[in-house]
Amino acid sequence: MESCELEKDLIRYKSLPDTSTEQVIESGTSILSRLTGNNYIADRAYLHSRIGKALINRGEYESAFRELSQGRQLHDELGDMEEVLRDQLAFGIIYGLSEQPETAFETFLTIRDKARTLELMEIEEASICNMGRICNDMNRFEEGFSFLKVAQKLVEVTGNMEHKAAVLHEIGRNKLTQGYLEEATPYLEEACQIASEQMGAFSYEVLISMGELYSRLSRFKEAFEHLNNAIDLCRQNNISHGEILALYHLGNLFEKTGKSEKAAECWEDCLKLSESLQLRQYRILSGERLVGYYRQIENYEQALKMLEMIRKEEQDYRNERLHHTISVYDQSTRIEDLDQEVQAWRKRSGELERIRSDKEESIRELKTIRDIGQELTASLDPDQIIEVLNNRLTQLVVVNGMLIAFYLKEEQELDIRYIIENGKQLKPTRSPVEINKSLSAWSILNDEDILLNTRKESLKYTEQLGPVKGSQTFNESFLLVRLKIENRIIGVLSVQATKKNAYTERHLKVLQALAGFIAIALSNSNAHQSLVLANERIAYMATHDPMTGLPNRMRIMDRLEQELNRSRRYDKTLAVLFIDLDGFKRVNDTHGHQAGDFVLKQIAERLSAGIRATDAVGRLAGDEFLVIITDDCTRENGLQLAENLRKLLSEKIVFEKASLTVTGSVGLAFYPEDGSNSKDLVKLADKAMYKAKENGKNQIATQSSPL
CATH class of the missing domain: 1.25.40.10 (Tetratricopeptide repeat domain)
Structure with a gap:
């Protein structure tokens, strides 16, 4: 009886929609407690997985992870790889939602x-x-x-x-x-x-995106409708992460339509809910919005508390993810500055507006630095990194020229790889690292950054400030910051301006804040480029003969298969030439292996030069070579090309004033006349080659007769 009731409950449970979060969790947990024995392994796996996915909606990520882990383990025991992968998809979603x-x-x-x-x-x-x-x-x-x-x-x-x-x-x-x-x-x-x-369970996301779209299109009525519907859907089904998103965007919409108090209510709800789920990103975003609101209503004490909270969240966020690093200079000074400002507000009410303006500029600057850092570290393309840096730096400082140099410690040289002058990139160059010869060298050797507002100030650092090779601009102001990875200097970034007194200590701190991002981005890019080149080199070495540079046996046989497939598809013919050198052993025995290696390279060059662009040649082993003649090769054409190659091979080779004679015995096989697959064609061409050797060498032969 219990078994029948259990089956009915399972059927009813499986009909529940995914959006019924609470019902899915409560009913699933109840049924799970009644399932015992090995007969219900598949049902237990299903229940654990579904409960886990519902807990994701509720924002209980640790509990969700535990349920999904049990579900995945049971699915793995059952050998159900499809469901195992579905459980892993849910793990990925948890990682994404938990930042x-x-x-x-x-x-x-x-x-x-x-x-x-x-x-x-x-x-x-x-x-x-x-x-x-x-x-x-x-x-x-x-x-x-x-x-x-x-x-x-x-x-x-x-x-x-x-x-x-x-x-x-x-x-x-x-x-x-x-x-x-x-x-x-x-x-x-x-x-x-x-x-x-x-x-679907995800439909709240679409509603939120539509609300954001309509808000930006100034279709406010529709925007309110979609965002409110999203909030209702999320609250009805206890989808906490969706409610946070919707509340944040609804607050932005209220602010845009002049309803500041309602906007603040939404952001406060978003902040509380984000705190319960430990989602720092939306605590920071909603907190920043509330700071602006409290300043607007002149509640500076509350604004200060909120800024302190944001500082703590941003610090924790920076420790977890590089892409959300907030600059060192602003992190270390912001709260101290604000504490001093609160005291000043109490004494000098007339300075409130100036302080507010300065702080808003600092926050805007902070956001710009963060955005630039994210853009830089999101790319592995060095040209794109430099383009982003050059374009975005102008939002923070005056830039008439920019230079990035890498420090080659062993060579004691500067690799000045990127030089940009008024938007134009100059050719890279190198210079020695000598303490009195350049500002970059001085900065590296003394482990200090530099701020100059006139060229005369450079005499404290270098004997003479000369232009970079190819530069035609006369700069007066300079900022130089070191680029470091794990406290190790990898290079310098320099920006220059043509006018005097273009930079302040604040500009230097801005550049210092960006230096970490730039160093990480360029280091990652260099590592990626090195890996790409290494992989290309490995792939080449695996498929080519190191002696001659020709495709090796594996590669030339793969090419033969490709050409045969193409010939079958388009009803074309082709020819295979098997070439074995005559007199090669005598060269090795008489003149040594260096002469033999030289001969093999010369033969490879002659064969490569003697075939058409559509044909192919490879080294099989020792002094054996394979040539593929494509492009609907007739018997007559194949024999003619083989004869041309034979003549090329028989020409004298001069090695260290010694005249060496090497010829070639050539065997031919034709597709489809002699064989239909690569194995048969190579075998028949090999036999034909032996016929040529038996008939006196330095000849051409086919399967039917020597020529």
């Missing part, structure tokens, strides 16, 4: 590769969509868009409408975040339509 984007991205990347191997297209599409989402969150928009377009193609194949809405939403969000409102609108509207039909 660990790098871990989330790696998780989704692993899932994508496994799903692709197992041909689980829906899971592959979901993982790629989530990779695009994480890239959007990290402001890596171009990379995110590329992933999302791949996911869009896959979802057209799978036909999963909820996944389609998710992909369209992320593409729309990608465009919306970058400010491309017209491009974002059709994606978000279609996603909204599908979400309303599917009633």
Whole structure:
């Protein structure tokens, strides 16, 4: 009897929508307590996983992780890899929501590769969509868009409408975040339509994005409607993270429409809810909004408390993620400055407006530094990093010239790799690191940054301040900061201005704050470029003969397979030439292996020069070579080209004044006349080559007869 009731409860439970968060958790936990024995392993796995996903909605990430871990373990025992990967997708979502984007991205990347191997297209599409989402969150928009377009193609194949809405939403969000409102609108509207039909658990996200879109389009009535609907949906289903997002954007909308008090209420609710879920990002964002509100109503004491809270959150956030690092100079001085300002407010009310203006400028500067840092560290392309730095620095300081030099400690040289003068990039150069020869060298050797406002001041650091090679600009003011990784100097950044007194200590601190970002970005870029080059070199070495530079046996046989496939597809013919050198052993025995190596290189060059661009040549082993003649090669053409190669091979080779004679015996086989696959063709060409040797060498032979 109990068993029948249990089965009925399970059927009813499985019909619950994912949006019924509380019901899914409570009913699932109740049923789970009644399931015992090995007969219910699959049901227990299902319940643990579903409860875990519902706990994600509620923002209880640790509990969700435990439930999902149990579900994944049971699915693994059952050998159900599809459900194992679905559980891992949920882990990735937890990492993303708990502000660990790098871990989330790696998780989704692993899932994508496994799903692709197992041909689980829906899971592959979901993982790629989530990779695009994480890239959007990290402001890596171009990379995110590329992933999302791949996911869009896959979802057209799978036909999963909820996944389609998710992909369209992320593409729309990608465009919306970058400010491309017209491009974002059709994606978000279609996603909204599908979400309303599917009633998926993620539909609150679409409502929030639509609210943000309409707000930026000044369609305020529709914006309020969508954001309020999102809040209602999240509260009804206890989706805490969604409620935080909706409250933050609703507060922004109230502020935009002149309803400051209502905006503050929304931000305060957002702050409290973010605190309960330990989501620093939205505590910081809503806190910054509230600081502005408290200043507006002249509640400076509350503004100070909020700024102290933001400082603590930003400090913790910096320790966890480099991409949200806040500059050292502003972190160390902001609260001290504010404490002093509070005292000044009490004594000098007339200075309040000036203090408020200065602090707002500091906050704007702080945000700009943070944004620049995120943009720099989001790219591995050195040219893009330098372009971003040059374009964005002008928002903070005067820049008529910029220079980045890397410190080559062993060589005691400066690799001045990036020189930009009035927007134009000059050629890289090098200079010795000598203490009195340049400002950059002085900064590195003394481990100090430099601020100069006239050229005359440079005499304290260098004997003569000369221009960088190729420069035609006469600069008067200079800022130089060291670029460091783990307290090790890797180079210097210098900005220059043509006018005197262009820079202050504040400008130097700004550049010092950015130096860490720049050093990390360039170091990562250099490491990435080195890895790419190393991988290319390894790939080349694996497929080419180190002696001659020709494709090796594996590579030339792969090429033969490709050409045979092409010949079959287009009903074409081709020829295979097997060449074995005559007299090569005599060269080695008489003149030594250096002469033999020289001969092999000469033969390789002659064979490469003697074939057409569409043909191919490779070294099989020792003194054996294989030539593939393509492009619908007839018997007559093949024999003619073989004869040309034979003549080239027989020409004298001069090594250290010694005249060496080496010839070639050439065997031919034709497709499809002699064979239909690569193995048969090479074997027949090899036999024909032996015929040529038996008939006196330095000849051409086919399978039928020597020529």
